[in-house]
Amino acid sequence: MSKHLPDQPVQRGYTMSPGSHSRWVLSSYFSLTLCFLVLGQIKAEKKLKFVVMVFRHGDRSPTKTYPKDKYQEDSWPDGFGQLTELGMEQHFELGKYMRKRYSGFLNETYSRHELLSMPLKNCPRYNQLQIETYTSKEFSNLVEPYKDFINSLPNMTGYSPKEIQDAYRWWILYDALLCEQIHNYSLPVWATDDVLNKLSRLSDIGLATIFGVYKHHEKSRLQGGVLMGSIIKNISNAARNASSNLKLIMYSGHDTTIASLQMALNVSNGKIPPYAACHIFELYRGDQGEYTVEMYYRNDSSVDPYLVILPGCSSSCPLAKFTELSSSIIAEDWEKECGVGVNGNKSSGAVVALSIAVFFLSIAVFIMLILYRSYRKGSLNYETV
Known part of the structure; x- marks a missing residue:
């Protein structure tokens, strides 16, 4: 059967069999349904209004290293904890990607009225919570499979048997070896792939215990929730003030910054965020005036960011629902x-x-100084009659 547009007549003399009639009805129904879907998509067109980015710094030298490491601070061109040329390139690549992603949304040139970089603050309560965490049954259960491996590390690293029980030492050890591997420093013979994999897993566990595992919700309210509260506030302000010139807020932080945020939202993949990783919040406005929030995570520069869905909501989450689901991790009286x-x-x-x-x-000192100078001036100008 030849196809005709809806406003074209069927050719004269053509008769339709019962089977053909059924197929025609199904075809028409499918076409009509597709038409409505397309029209619905057009009607539901949304417009980007505001963006919040939380990104990790790029590649750097180790912040510290283990006692027996032959590469101490003087082995690195700029010392410990400094951004490397590779790290600068990673930042540049991230910037190029964001410029491309938000082409037409941001100005082609920098405007201080559109971008704002904000620092993050830490919570002193963490020390107490970490002590409780490291003595908890939950933490012990996670570490138990690696006990023999952990106990073998002092001979190779120079840490004492007591020091190596601290999860922070696992991270220092793995971070130092990873930095040296990235920059083609020769690793010690004991740093095999198996050892590095185990240290990587222990580092992931260490990071998880800082923001979860034990008293997860309380930790979220004290750390990731603090940042999330600021993000929600800025997103809500952008929705209320549609005429604002502020379009993008950037939070520059560490792997722990992104991890605390993602664990507070229950969207973490359990891995340490890599260099220049970026968690993105995008606020959209629909043609009916409704606002939705979408989240993306960029932890691989070779692919597009991964869509992140907040538990309990859809990929394009209504702002009111997004705020409601996030409210439990935001402390009213943080201090x-x-x-x-x-x-x-x-x-x-x-x-x-x-x-x-x-x-x-x-x-008082200022006044005395003036009086003294006045006195000196009067004495010098005194004339004998």
Whole structure:
């Protein structure tokens, strides 16, 4: 049967069999359904309004290393913890990708009214929570399969048997070896692929225990939730103030910054975020005025960012729902929950009192200096009659 557009008549003399009629009905139904789907997609067109990015710094030298490492700080051109040329290239590549991704959304040139870089703050309550975590049954169960391996590390690394039980040492050890491997430094003979894989897994466990495993929700409210609260606030402000020139906020942080955020949202893949990894929040406005939020995670420069779905919502999550699902990890009184409390207030009061005292003392000294100069001037100008 030849096909005809809806407004074209069927050729004269053509008769349709019952089977052909059924196929025609099904074909018409399919075409009509497809038409509605296409029209629905057109109707549901959305427009990007605001972006929040949380990214990790690029490649760097080790922040520290293990005692027996032959590559100490003087072995690195700029010392420990410094961004390398490779790290700069990774930042440049990330910047190029973001420029391409948001072409037409951001200006072609930098505008301070459109971009804002913000620092992150830490919570002093972490020390107490980490002590509790490392003595918990949950942590012991995770580490138990690696006990023999951990106990074998002191002979190779120079750490004492007590020191090597600290998960932070596992991370230092793995980070140092990884940095040396990336920059083609020769590794010790004991640093086999099997050893590196086990250290990688222990580092992942160490990172997980900082933000989860034990008292996960409380940790989220103290760390990742703090950042999430700021992100929600900025996204909500952008939705309320559609005429704002602010289009992009960038948070530059560490692997722990991204990990704390993703673990608070329950979207972590359990791996340490690689150099220049980036978690993206995009706010869209539909043609009916509704706002939705989409999340993406870029941890591989060779592919497009992975879509991240907040548990309990869709890939394009309504802003109200996104805010509701995130609210439980956002502390209303962060300082109180963080353990700053009375001691913190006393310390703050002491600082304020000291500042006031110094202020008035400075004024007194200033006045005395003026009087002294006036006195000196009067003495020098004194004439005998």
